[in-house]
Amino acid sequence: MKFFVDSADLEQITLLNDIGLADGVTTNPSIIAKSGRDFKQVIAEICAIVDGPVSAEVIATEAEKMIAEGRELRKIANNICVKLPLTMDGLKACKTLSSEEIPTNVTLCFSANQALLAAKCGATFISPFIGRLDDITQDGIELIEDIRMIYDNYGFETEILAASIRNVNHIKECALVGADVITSPPDVIRKLAEHPLTEQGLAGFMKDWATTGQSIL
Ligand code: G3P
Secondary structure, eight states, X not given: OEEEEEOOOHHHHHHHHHXXXXXXXXXXXXXXXXXXXXXXXXXXXXXXXXXXXXXXXXXXXSHHHHHHHHHHHHTSOTTEEEEEESSHHHXXXXXXXXXXXXXXXXXXXXXXXHHHHXXXXXXXXXXXXXXXXXXXXXXXXXXXXXXXXXXXXXXXXXXXXXXXXXXHHHHHHHHHXXXXXXXXXXXXXXXXXXXXXXXXXXXXXXXXXXXXXXOOO
16 A cells, blocks of 8 residues: 655655655645645655655646646646546546546545546546545545445556545555555654554663663664
């Protein structure tokens, strides 16, 4: 399973990339606004850090303008992936950009039928938002399972990019049901390494080692 970092924080992206935990990056207009940075500039800097796909989202809501924005964003770097909303206009833009071999990430997916449409329109990635479904008492992981089954039934190559990850259990459950990719805030990725028994065990080892008076180096 690939790990994408859902952030425009260059420090956090670099840190995770250096240890092989940033197979790509996703952004959205809210993340860019939070960064306080110039959109194209910050995206270019992220593209220079990671080798994998960097999702940059269009702002237009009408297909022709989305296509123009997508082509413009793609000029920033060759690892740009154009993020498009799951609307009929977004699907039309997806079809056109995909036919030009521009990678696409269709976002704001909340149903299996929406995911089916994105695959039929040639999306590289589909982004189901699991946390936002959980927020309204629907089951986000069940949606990932449904999309996995539909894509496997028909051999669609669109990758399932589980988004709106809120906690470490989301990541485990995504791995169990076969999401191709998760995109997560950096702090949730770091939390995957944490366990109280690991901390407790290490403290015990260090205490006992100190009594030996030895050193390795
Ligand atoms: O990738 C989409 C993601 O950023 C949405 O997350 O937490 O705003 O639902 P959230």
